[in-house]
Amino acid sequence: MADTALTATAPKTAGATASREAILRRMRGGDRVFHSVTLSAAIMVLVVLGGGIAALIFGAWPAIQTFGFGFLTSHAWNPVTEQFGAIAPIYGTVVTAAIAMIVAVPLGLMIALFLTDLCPMWARRPIGIAIELLAGIPSIIYGIWGLFVFAPFLQGTVQPLLIDLFGNVPLLSDLFAGPPYGIGVLTAGLILAIMVLPLVTSISRDVFETVPPVLKEAAYGIGCTTWEVFRHVVLPYTRVGVVGGVMLGLGRALGETMAVTFVIGNAHRISTSILAPGTTISATIANEFTEAVGDIYTASLILLALILFVITFIVLAISRYLLMRVERRIG
Structure with missing residues (x-):
């Protein structure tokens, strides 16, 4: 009887372990997605800032070449x-x-x-x-x-x-x-x-x-x-x-x-x-x-x-x- 109970309990324990592992994998996957999204947002801010600076330098370049430091x-x-x-x-x-x-x-x-x-x-x-x-x-x-x-x-x-x-x-x-x-x-x-x-x-x-x-x-x-x-x-x-x-x-x-x-x-x-x-x-x-x-x-x-x-x-x-x-x- 004891052997029968252990045999019946083993599948339940294995199923619970597998369920917990699936939940953990799903949570880790969500964390990776969230990390990627936040990292992309941070990088986007830097890209926009860098693009703005580059656009200003490019647009101002004729004046920089003409006047140099004397412009200031x-x-x-x-x-x-x-x-x-x-x-x-x-x-x-x-x-x-x-x-x-x-x-x-x-x-x-x-x-x-x-x-x-x-x-x-x-x-x-x-x-x-x-x-x-x-x-x-x-x-x-x-x-x-x-x-x-x-x-x-x-x-x-x-x-x-x-x-x-x-x-x-x-x-x-x-x-x-x-x-x-x-x-x-x-x-x-x-x-x-x-x-x-x-x-x-x-x-x-x-x-x-x-x-x-x-x-x-x-x-x-x-x-x-x-x-x-x-x-x-x-x-x-x-x-x-x-x-x-x-x-x-x-x-x-x-x-x-x-x-x-x-x-x-x-x-x-x-x-x-x-x-x-x-x-x-x-x-x-x-x-x-x-x-x-x-x-x-x-x-x-x-x-x-x-x-x-x-x-x-x-x-x-x-x-x-x-x-x-x-x-x-x-x-």
Whole structure:
């Protein structure tokens, strides 16, 4: 009887083993398919990125051959004589982005602190939604509002005040010199600050909410003020996320096109005054690409696009390096 039971059990055990092996083979096959799909997606991103870089280099090659490194240092921009230089658009791009970040980052951090620690509970959600809605407004709307509302306001109130206030101050008198045009580098930078502010605020608020309450309660317990808690507890704990949000905002400020095109004045020159009109790389491309006649003109605009790509890549690389240093210091 025992031999009969063992004989009957053996086929069942063998069948269960075979079933488990079939399931494992099917799971391994699914894993291999999933691995292949994800690997293909990652490779596709690199292929598209490499293809974009190659297309920019190929399109800009006539300008590279004609102007060489001098393209980066020349002030000229004359389609009639086909003399082009990138220093004015590069200067405008960097200065407007710097103004935007100088204004948006402190405001964004303070708003995020207010929403997480100081704002009444009933008001947090409406204010947070209102700030996030700013990020959904199309950039052309910001440009139209800036041209017809914000620029006249600056021209009639803020810019004359800055000119009178800093007119006799060394260095600052040059920075805020000239007639109040309304449009100009300062106006474009402030518009960019308004556009970047929701991004910096939203990311900062999200990372501030991850701070364990016990850390803040301990700081308050030893007599720290709200500012001291923010400076010595919240910011150190969330600096990786804050740096990431700031760099994302900077990336948008560098590449913004339509809003800047409306209010910067589109003048291919460098002025020490931020009240004067200027231009950016993206604004120059948007304004002139459809009117570009001739290989050199078109290639010069594509070379500007390549320079903007390189600037953005450098900014992102620096941000990754900073994040790596912060993460290494943390742990």
